[in-house]
Amino acid sequence: MTSRRTYHHGDLRQSVLTAALDVIATDGPGALSLRDLARRAGVSHAAPAHHFKDRTGLLTAIAAQGYDLLADALADAPDLRERGVRYVRFALAHPAHFQVMFQPGLYRADDPGLLAAKERASAELRAGITSLTDADGPATATGPATVTGPATATGPAPDPRTAPDPRTAGIAAWSLAHGFATLLLTHNVAGAVGDHDPGDYFRSLADLMFRTGPA
Template sequence: MATTKSSSYHHGDLRHAVLTAALEVIATEGPGALSLRDLARRAGVSHAAPAHHFKDRTGLLTAIAAEGFDLLADALADAPDLRERGVRYVRFGVEHPAHFQVMFLPDLLRGDDAALLAARARAGGELRAGVTGMPEGGRGDDARLAGIAAWSLAHGFATLLLSENLREPVGERDPEEIFRALAELLF
């Protein structure tokens, strides 16, 4: 949904308008199709306006990733156990495919960005909380390896789901229920 100059710029919502347009482009065409000039056109502002908020394409992608990690941390918070954190991780990927895609492409991001580092740490803390909440016997001798295994399962399942590689095996079944069953098998 493209916004107009009057609805975005004059109301001080240009940053949000550009982020929204960028997420639409990424979801349909991938991050490689992103151009600040095109986003300015979609937002109905001058081609230099997005640079005021993001400096450049890398800054915009970094802002999207930081927002994504914050959204992921919110989605994981207060999950009752590791399995439900995994379900919420998969749900996040499905509900926020553009964020999900950008968050895990470090070559496109400013790795030293303070907002990105804080959001990534917050999401990582929520992921680790699921592992530390497991009974010690359920996570083996190495909690860190258990965390990597759990993250790999949730991230891999979400990635395969988003890329439609699970269309046939999942069929009409609820992907969240399938993930719960997989997590039960492995954890």
């Protein structure tokens, strides 16, 4: 049987990432230690630093990988509601990535690899938001849009009594998808969701929250 200490050099980076994700999923990002991860991966204590330099570098790599995985999950979703469903499923399938991605204080937010991955995910999300706008005019929200971060306002806040523009509807939908995913991961809605498929449950929430016209 192959020993854990015989990882090929090319496997080391992913081996350390995998060990880190296990720790985060169980104990949170604060429990990460490069020395402990080296022990888990069966390599010398200095080996992880060769790929990540330090703990912040490791968390940056995890965030970048998470945004790439999110972009893959969202690709070719047929509409906004399904992007929300895929967002929720991504969070459930990759809880450790999800924990890290939205805590920019944990990683180097200006890292080029991270920025590229984040932009790729954002492009997939923006592609969904465009369907909020009818060819004839204002947005009609028929499902959730998702965005990767807060909007930067250049003027007064939108008036919620008027028809939502795509950007505002996108933020609202992101809030719904991200909030529901977080509640699922923290087991705060386990009783309500029960045995229902989380994706189907989210579809019901989206239909309830984003129906702007008569049924």
